[in-house]
Amino acid sequence: GCVQGEDAPATDADGGGSVALRLDYAYYNPASLVLREQKWLETELAGKGVTVSWQLSAGSNKANEALRADAIDVGSTAGAAALVARANGSPIKTIDVFSQPEWAAIVVPKDSPVTSVAQLKGKKIAATKGTDPYFFLLQALDAAGLKPADVTVTNLQHADGRTALERGDVDAWAGLDPLMATSEVDAGSKLIYRNVAFNSYGVLNAREAFLAEHPDLAQSVVNAYEKARQWITANPDQAVALYAKEAKISEPVAKAVLTERTVLDIDPVPGAAQRAVFEKILPVLVADANVKSEADARTAIDTLFEPKYATARVVS
Amino acid sequence: MTLPRIGRITAGALLPAVILVVWHLVAAAGIYSAAQLPPPGEVLSALGELLRRGELWHHVAISTQRVLIGFAVGSVLGLTLGGLVGLSRAANAVLSPTVQAIRAVPSLAWVPLLLLWLGIGETPKIVLVAIGAFFPVYTTVSAALSHIDPHLVEVGRAYGRSGLALLGTVLFPAATPAILSGLRLGLAQGWLFLVAAELIASSMGLGFLLIDSQNTGRTDVMLLAIILLALIGKFSDTLLGLVTVTPSAAPR
Amino acid sequence: MTLPRIGRITAGALLPAVILVVWHLVAAAGIYSAAQLPPPGEVLSALGELLRRGELWHHVAISTQRVLIGFAVGSVLGLTLGGLVGLSRAANAVLSPTVQAIRAVPSLAWVPLLLLWLGIGETPKIVLVAIGAFFPVYTTVSAALSHIDPHLVEVGRAYGRSGLALLGTVLFPAATPAILSGLRLGLAQGWLFLVAAELIASSMGLGFLLIDSQNTGRTDVMLLAIILLALIGKFSDTLLGLVTVTPSAAPR
Amino acid sequence: MSAVPLEISGVGKEFTTSGRRRAVLAGVDLTVAAGEVVALLGPSGCGKSTLLRLAGGLDTPTSGRVLVDGRPVREFEPRCAVVFQEPRLLPWRTVERNVAFGLPRGVTGDQAQAEVAHWLSVVGLADFAKHRPRQVSGGMAQRAALARALARRPGVLLLDEPFAALDALTRLRMQDLLAEVQRAAGTTVLLVTHDVDEALHLADRVVLLGATASPPSQGEPPQDSVVENVSPRRTACGQPGDVDDGASIRLVLDVPGTRPRDRADARLATLRSALLAELGVRTPAAVPS
Amino acid sequence: MSAVPLEISGVGKEFTTSGRRRAVLAGVDLTVAAGEVVALLGPSGCGKSTLLRLAGGLDTPTSGRVLVDGRPVREFEPRCAVVFQEPRLLPWRTVERNVAFGLPRGVTGDQAQAEVAHWLSVVGLADFAKHRPRQVSGGMAQRAALARALARRPGVLLLDEPFAALDALTRLRMQDLLAEVQRAAGTTVLLVTHDVDEALHLADRVVLLGATASPPSQGEPPQDSVVENVSPRRTACGQPGDVDDGASIRLVLDVPGTRPRDRADARLATLRSALLAELGVRTPAAVPS
Numbered sequence A: 001g002c003v004q005g006e007d008a009p010a011t012d013a014d015g016g017g018s019v020a021l022r023l024d025y026a027y028y029n030p031a032s033l034v035l036r037e038q039k040w041l042e043t044e045l046a047g048k049g050v051t052v053s054w055q056l057s058a059g060s061n062k063a064n065e066a067l068r069a070d071a072i073d074v075g076s077t078a079g080a081a082a083l084v085a086r087a088n089g090s091p092i093k094t095i096d097v098f099s100q101p102e103w104a105a106i107v108v109p110k111d112s113p114v115t116s117v118a119q120l121k122g123k124k125i126a127a128t129k130g131t132d133p134y135f136f137l138l139q140a141l142d143a144a145g146l147k148p149a150d151v152t153v154t155n156l157q158h159a160d161g162r163t164a165l166e167r168g169d170v171d172a173w174a175g176l177d178p179l180m181a182t183s184e185v186d187a188g189s190k191l192i193y194r195n196v197a198f199n200s201y202g203v204l205n206a207r208e209a210f211l212a213e214h215p216d217l218a219q220s221v222v223n224a225y226e227k228a229r230q231w232i233t234a235n236p237d238q239a240v241a242l243y244a245k246e247a248k249i250s251e252p253v254a255k256a257v258l259t260e261r262t263v264l265d266i267d268p269v270p271g272a273a274q275r276a277v278f279e280k281i282l283p284v285l286v287a288d289a290n291v292k293s294e295a296d297a298r299t300a301i302d303t304l305f306e307p308k309y310a311t312a313r314v315v316s
Numbered sequence B, C: 001m002t003l004p005r006i007g008r009i010t011a012g013a014l015l016p017a018v019i020l021v022v023w024h025l026v027a028a029a030g031i032y033s034a035a036q037l038p039p040p041g042e043v044l045s046a047l048g049e050l051l052r053r054g055e056l057w058h059h060v061a062i063s064t065q066r067v068l069i070g071f072a073v074g075s076v077l078g079l080t081l082g083g084l085v086g087l088s089r090a091a092n093a094v095l096s097p098t099v100q101a102i103r104a105v106p107s108l109a110w111v112p113l114l115l116l117w118l119g120i121g122e123t124p125k126i127v128l129v130a131i132g133a134f135f136p137v138y139t140t141v142s143a144a145l146s147h148i149d150p151h152l153v154e155v156g157r158a159y160g161r162s163g164l165a166l167l168g169t170v171l172f173p174a175a176t177p178a179i180l181s182g183l184r185l186g187l188a189q190g191w192l193f194l195v196a197a198e199l200i201a202s203s204m205g206l207g208f209l210l211i212d213s214q215n216t217g218r219t220d221v222m223l224l225a226i227i228l229l230a231l232i233g234k235f236s237d238t239l240l241g242l243v244t245v246t247p248s249a250a251p252r
Numbered sequence D, E: 001m002s003a004v005p006l007e008i009s010g011v012g013k014e015f016t017t018s019g020r021r022r023a024v025l026a027g028v029d030l031t032v033a034a035g036e037v038v039a040l041l042g043p044s045g046c047g048k049s050t051l052l053r054l055a056g057g058l059d060t061p062t063s064g065r066v067l068v069d070g071r072p073v074r075e076f077e078p079r080c081a082v083v084f085q086e087p088r089l090l091p092w093r094t095v096e097r098n099v100a101f102g103l104p105r106g107v108t109g110d111q112a113q114a115e116v117a118h119w120l121s122v123v124g125l126a127d128f129a130k131h132r133p134r135q136v137s138g139g140m141a142q143r144a145a146l147a148r149a150l151a152r153r154p155g156v157l158l159l160d161e162p163f164a165a166l167d168a169l170t171r172l173r174m175q176d177l178l179a180e181v182q183r184a185a186g187t188t189v190l191l192v193t194h195d196v197d198e199a200l201h202l203a204d205r206v207v208l209l210g211a212t213a214s215p216p217s218q219g220e221p222p223q224d225s226v227v228e229n230v231s232p233r234r235t236a237c238g239q240p241g242d243v244d245d246g247a248s249i250r251l252v253l254d255v256p257g258t259r260p261r262d263r264a265d266a267r268l269a270t271l272r273s274a275l276l277a278e279l280g281v282r283t284p285a286a287v288p289s
Ligand SMILES: Nc1ncnc2c1ncn2[C@@H]1O[C@H](COP(=O)(O)OP(=O)(O)OP(=O)(O)O)[C@@H](O)[C@H]1O
Pocket: D131, D134, D135, D136, D137, D138, D139, D140, D165, D166, D167, E015, E016, E017, E024, E042, E043, E044, E045, E046, E047, E048, E049, E050, E051, E085, E238
């Protein structure tokens, strides 16, 4: 016999008038895990004949890819990733900020003598280009008075960066949670520089076409995320357990990430706070050719945000 | 089971046993941290955990299904197109440069394209596996067909076999060893492409397990996924060898 | 250049031309957005941009170097081990099950392991390409050797050729077509593994260009990388065909 | 299939090897009437097999044309069956299934099985039906190839030294088998052979292929000192000097009497000596032709 | 290499085909003295090629043993050279390089080239040195195979119907060539042939291989109606009934006179008829053995 695969249930295409709402969930978006588990959206929208399907995003890049390919309607990414995608022509809008995570930091091995960013001058640092930890690193260097040319940045995938760090191939790593937290717990790696303001927020993006067709559904999603955030604050233990199980990490790590390094109590309306971070990383994006031109990036900053849903949010 | 067969199995188990022992020793020596190289025992307990949660069976089943269907599609296409190119000079001239160019497109590059064209479901995953399986079959079959003993081809022609009949009675049988090794390579490459296929909006399968454990830093689960892929790959290869040898059974 | 050769080239260019036209039409029809499927012109301008910045040459050169060295290492190993397994039953029994199992380990799974064992730098990248090139060569060579016309092997033995001499004067020449297609598959798989290799601490190379453009959504650069990989893959394949056919030049 | 005539007119064939063109056949004219048996003799390398391949449509002549039953021979000719100089059995099929490969289209099932069994027993291989070609002897393989061709019941039977690998007794048997089959079905036969006795016993006409242009004088010294007792290279092809002109028909000999002939017929003995002399061999009782 | 003796004692060989074991040879004893030429005759499929392969160390006997120069034959035997029943040229080498394949170890460079050129011209293939095996005729390929074996200058020369594909003239030449080479080097020769004349002309002794157990009575009806004019299956192997016992030596005949013999010698004519009768063929002037 055949195994039931991942074909979407056949209701959306032919089930006369029924509408599909396709969302993503991601380990870096705890609220999405809660929403998927609690089935609030399903319950609410069932009456309107809307079916909800969930798609795992392994990272911001994957969420963007799915958005571009019209495989999902709403996807969760880091703010910077949303900006780059928009600048490179993806027709998406940021409709909600789901967290201000502190998912990136500068990490050194257990026995490293390095204690500050300034001491990294001339050293080798692992980071994944184009992702938040990389932008974090550049801002951190800037804050410490170093130029990017003062260090050697080694481009490594997040998981590989951790291995390189623990092996001693690099002196520091611009790490990402939960890998960073796991490395702390398992290998005793040390975080030498943290700054929540240098992270580019976790944002919820929707396709423009979806927004035009189903503004009501977009509103429902934003409302549901508000509810999820509140639920996590209210039920931290349950949330940690859920997060640990879904993200396949140990509870101590989950607890550290969720309660210590993720600020959920934020203003979900996209706007000035995010814009401030974008302005800082914009030159980097241009220099690394992550965007076609500075003009594109500027336009993207101006057109990315769609604050009306978050402004109009209500919790049912 | 005959004695020499037992001997063969023992001999074949030798190297894996050595690897296991070395792994155990290295892990125990503490050169690497547990996150870098967990000892075999930890991988075993990861297996136990997955089994307990009832997930493993599902991962294995869905991946196997994807590979089997994809391999079936890809190898049939590979045989057909390889046969066509081997038979007809015109087809060869038109198709072969393009096919050879497309062959160099890596599995990861297909992912966004297939996502775009075929969406998320099972189809793009199976198609990607089929793409992986296609090329080795196509390449070996078309190469083998153009190097068959012309004396035998002449016998086929002398006895009135042309076109498909020639292909079926002379060309394919004469190329059997090459076709078989092409099929085995195709199956192997199908497994290789599976991982990329399961990057396409997937939340199950061994490829997903591998990528997901890499992303979440679960080295034990990652090693488990690698070992499972290797074992099932070897197993399906052996099975293919049995299935394809039986009908011809030719001690050539 | 002879006329039939021009005909061949024209025929070979037919399909790419059709693909180009269809691509252009589809992109112009507006079914897909520019971010999904940019028109050919945009890919061309991405090429221009990379050329202007002087990066392209570097990407191509470093990738080609990695593939060539890796392929050289992997194919020599593949020929050696394939020859050994084809010659000796004992080697076959001990090695072949393990090799077949390892063959199923996907390129992405090697990345963390090689990083762990070999660190960053060029070595792990070349090793990964070599691993990719090894398996098709090994598989086709060992399969071809075990299916050589026993009559010819007997001639070799009757004229006092054993071991390496037998391999060099009878077995390898008799298996030449299969070995050639194994080498071509090995080279192709070397290119496929390149992308995974360039996930290891890389900031240049075509594989890096591909992954990087995927992550940032630069679909034009991504398509450019795919096309470059396809073209260079095809080109190196043709070159290999020329190089390996010339010495034997046998119209068999 | 009933017997059909074979017409070879003005046929020439050239081969290009390592850039050099060499004529092998030139201006060969030969008509084999329906039901006639023609034996083709000639020195090694003079183009007998090449002519046979042309007659079977397996190669195309450089000049001239080949007609089977009045129509040009086709690339996949269903009216001819060929026994090649080597057995050329398909190594992945059993002897039995190799014979079945020769069956004409449309013969299937029980009938096919019966036919195959018949031809196998006729060539004395009934016990080796399930053997692979590599498991039978050279002579057995050649007999299997003969059975494969006979099973086709062709209009024209093209035989290239089909009995060369057989011992004296088996050879006589197979010759008789061929004569019997030919008589029963009226098949047209073109038979390449090196055995003059065989040619005289089986054929209506014997055709000698060889270089016709300026035969070298009789007294020429032998090419190598080790060659004695035979007259020097008069007709041997594959030797310097005569190859570039291409061989054609040197001699056509009508064999007297009707088939089957008595092997002891005195007229045949005379013809035998004449033919051998023509081939360059002095026999004890040589009679100049 | 100087001549060495070949000793085959109590050799038996069985083959297993589709699960059934069949004895092909049983209790074959044959000693060929150093420098002696022994011809091996026997019906098709009786095990001549098999015996030759055993003598060359290419297969291992089921029982008994083979000694070359007093020592057991090896799997890769440098003292023997074999001409197989088929030419078996290596298709990826030119004719020239195929002959060079036979050169003994240590012969390289100019010497090798000279040797190859010599042997090619001796077998009449000097003009075809650069041809591929697929571009030469059957007889030419067989001559190339002979040249390859002669180039080896072996202690024991094992020949399996080496002249079967040659026309009458070329055949005589090659026989004389072999005789000359053998005389000059004193090579030990074991020659399988179907040609009784050839055996008598070349050999010191003629050995007849075949079923020895209970020969069927002379009057038995022929196996198939198409077989006439020949006495029924007396010695034919590859037929039901006699195969399972395995063939052995039925007859050893000393050929009178010294080599080279006159082909017209009257004593040879008598021996010829006797041998043919022993092989089951009645000749015009048959003399019972
Ligand atoms: N590899 C094998 N497996 C099974 N049977 C074999 C094998 N080789 C030879 N035989 C059998 O051994 C017998 C003798 O074969 P062999 O080739 O020695 O005959 P031969 O005397 O040379 O005949 P011919 O004159 O036709 O060449 C045949 O019946 C053949 O079927």
